[in-house]
Amino acid sequence: MTTMNLGASWIIVPFGFVVLLAAIVAVTVTRATRGGTPPSRMPPPAGPQELDARVRHLAANGQAIHAIKLLRQHTGMGLKEAKDAVDGLAHGRPIRHPALQPHPTPRPVAPPTGHSADLASRVRALKCDGRTEQAVFLVRGETGMDHDEATAFVGSVREHPGTETAP
Structure with missing residues (x-):
């Protein structure tokens, strides 16, 4: 066995x-x-x-x-x-x-048609006409700033060129 x-x-x-x-x-x-x-x-x-x-x-x-x-x-x-x-x-x-998705290539931003003046000049003109709130909306629309940032920018633009202060 x-x-x-x-x-x-x-x-x-x-x-x-x-x-x-x-x-x-x-x-x-x-x-x-x-x-x-x-x-x-x-x-x-x-x-x-x-x-x-x-x-x-x-x-x-x-x-x-x-x-x-x-x-x-x-x-x-x-x-x-x-x-x-x-x-x-x-x-x-x-x-x-x-x-x-492919990353988009940034395109240069052209100024809006019919607006030859820079943003500060257009804001200044609106402020002189007493349309400050419209100036805030303009800044928000063109820069993407929120309401407080745009208000600060509009507030920093003086009615006379060359006297702007930093926001």
Whole structure:
């Protein structure tokens, strides 16, 4: 009976070794066939277009989880929102998120048509006519200041040029 147990253990040990070796090979092959570098090891995208291209590439190559991680890492999206966005790519829907939109180039602001005078001159003219509140609205509309800031600006404009004070 002792020889029987010894014989069975000699069969089990090599069999266990073969199973372990097969598992290691399977994991290695799976990782190799998925290919690519995980998003966490890649340099950050240079801009919105590159981020969009990377997400699309990962999703197209069956790496949806990496695409979702990349989106979440660089956009702040929630898990469901990022998953829905990646799933939507397969249906031809674009990813709509501010982080993926190109940054607009600032355009120079042209003075409004018909107003050749600078803002201070127009405010001065309104104040001279007794229309201070309209001057405040003018400043708010052209500068984006809040009411208190615009009131302070209008108050700093003197009726005679060259006597303005800092707001």
